Amino acid sequence: MTQQTESDRKWRNSTGAGLKRMCPQQRARHLAYAEPSKEAKGWMAASRQRIHARLAQQRAEREKSPQRVSDSKLHQDVLIGQLKAAEARNRIVQMRLQYQNLRARAQEINLMISCQPSAQSAVRLELLLLAQEKKTDIIDGLDQPQRQRVEEILEDEKGLTIIRG
Structure with missing residues (x-):
């Protein structure tokens, strides 16, 4: 039990030199749960402000523009x-x-x-x-040339008879 608390303490209180000694995977795990630096917090706050400003600008444009x-x-x-x-x-x-x-x-x-x-x-x-x-009585309103044209179009599987752009 003492070993676990010691490792927890070491984990939380790692210094810059201790981080450098860790392998990259351990360092990444440690930094993922560590408190961000003041500089990183400032960047995060600035990005949040930009996002909120952009959303407000979009809302205003939506309301103004018919x-x-x-x-x-x-x-x-x-x-x-x-x-x-x-x-x-x-x-x-x-x-x-x-x-x-x-x-x-x-x-x-x-x-x-x-x-x-x-x-x-x-x-x-x-x-x-x-x-x-x-039994199916279909009234055909097409004459012979029209009927031939329709059959020609229907038989054309590649659509070469009628070219559509």
Whole structure:
């Protein structure tokens, strides 16, 4: 127990020479818990004052300047624009996937119909499968050239048909 109190006393009352004899790790540990010097306390107080002065200046600028509100509104408008653009891109991707799925399904149906052993079973299968597809009645307002253009755009996975900057 006496050894512990002696080491505690040595730890607290280390002089400059004692600090120099310590290894860097011990010195760092000792200085981390030691009372800072007057010079260091002065620097810390000065930095605190600068921080408080800067915060007060920012508060005053915020209260005085109505332009700050318009800047935040502009920033908000930019964010809303970015969100709308992302949603539009997402809708285009979803439509492209849906189109590709429908096209692949149509190819699979045509393959199944062509692989039937007789013409009668092929016609029966075609009528059965096409009846399910016609349940979703979509009105198409596009004429033939417009439809070809839309299909060309949807099939273009790299986006080379429409170059966006």
